[in-house]
Structures are given as C-alpha cells and as structure tokens.
Amino acid sequence: MFKKKAIFTFLRAQVAAFVGGLTDYGLMILFTEIFKLHFSFSILISGTIGAIINFSINRFWVFKNQSGYSSRINSQLFKFALVVLGSISLKSFGTLILQKVFQIDYRIGRLITDSFVSYGFNYPLIKYWVFKIKKEQKAIESN
Template sequence: MFKKKSIFTFLQAQVAAFLGGITDYGLMILLTEVFKLHFTFSILISGTVGAIINFSINRFWVFKNQSDYSSHINSQLFKFALVVLGSISLKSSGTLIFQKFFQIDYRIGRLITDLFVSYGFNYPLIKYWVFRVNKKPDVIESN
C-alpha cells in the first residue's frame, strides 16, 4: 500500500517536472522555430535550462534535501547532471527516432518520448539516487 507521504512526494515531483518541462518544451520550440536550430540542439539547450529549474524545485520544495554542506550539494549537482545528460540523450534520440522512422512531428515525438523518460528514468533516479536521504537505523536499547 502506498503511503500518503509517498504519493504527495510523487505529486510534488510531477509539479517540479512540469515546470521544468514546460520551460524546456517552450524553449525548444522557440529555438527550433524562431532561431532555426535543429531540434536535437534545441533540446540540449532547453533541457539544460529546464533541468536547472527542476533541480531547484526538487531540492528546496519536493525533497527538502538542502543541507548546508557544500559537498552535499556538489554531490547532488553531480548526480543530477548525470541524470540530465542521460535524460537529454534519451529525449533527443527518442524524438529523432519518432521523426525519422515514424514521420511524427518532432513536437509530438518529444511529448511521447518525455512521458517514458520522465516516469521511467528521471523520477526514479532523482528520488532514489540524487536526493536519497540516508536514514539512521533505529537503535534498539537492551536492558
């Protein structure tokens, strides 16, 4: 059975992903349609901007995992950057595959790809690796 806190955390993470994602998607279209960059390059740039927004919201609101230790944030940033690199690679490749092999418009292919990448790749890694909280084991007192 799911705990209420887990469901709430999942929903908060979806809000963070949505805000980062809508920024990412809008910027991708702007860079592709107005500035005429190939969509794979637009995804690289827009994905980076969206990731910064997503990281900030996840760190300070969703997982509230913001210790004052600079090594802790450096570790989180490094892990998050690896997730973002994987995510951007998957999104670019998936969008390209939908466009080249299935003749699906890159905007639609990107939305389809995002669904799989967000739920199957980003969320699990962000929750269980980037912002994982190491809980101290309960100490059992003996008499």
C-alpha cells in the same frame, strides 16, 4: 502515513517536472522555430535550462533536501547532471527516431518520448539516487 507521504512527494515531483518540462518544451520550440536550430540542439539547450529549474524545485520543495552541507549539494549536482545528460540523450534520440522512422512531428514525438523518460528514467533516479536521504540524516532531521 508512509504511503501518504510518498504520494505527496510523487505529486510534488510531478509539479517540479511539469514546470521544468514546460520551460524545456517551450524553449525547444522557440530555438527550433524562431532561431532555426535543429531540434536536437534545441533539446540540449532547453533541457539544460529546464534541468536547472527542476533541480532547484526538487531540492528545496519536493525532497526538502537543502541542508547546509556543501559536499552534499556538490554530490547532488553531480548526480543530477548525470541524470540530465542521460535524459537529454534519451529525449533527443527518441524524438529523432519518432520523427525519422515514423514521420511524427518533432513536437509530438518529444511529448511521447518525454512521458517515457520522465516516469521511467528521471523520477526513479532523482528520488532514489540524487536526493536519497541516508538513514543517519533522516534521524537527525526528524529530531
């Protein structure tokens, strides 16, 4: 039972990441190509918007952690903001390195960087730190 639940949680988290990521990626291209912002700034803006979408989906659907405790959402928002700050920094830096050092187009470099950041940084921190459910809360929610 535990493994099945963990697999479904992981798959739902990937859907949330995909929707937030698609928004993020599309806006990055829009801001870079249409508004002529440097892709690092575009990643900052688009990453923030994508993060808001991702947080909402994760909180209310993936981890179903929408309890009415306002202090809990404040804590989750703060932690999520720290993860997003790290994620945007890693994505910007990784994309810039791939573009400057290896001459990879920023759109491709961003996809490469995202795959590492999403699975190796975002998912573990979001699951085990941002939306971690304490044992006491698990007992209350299962009743």
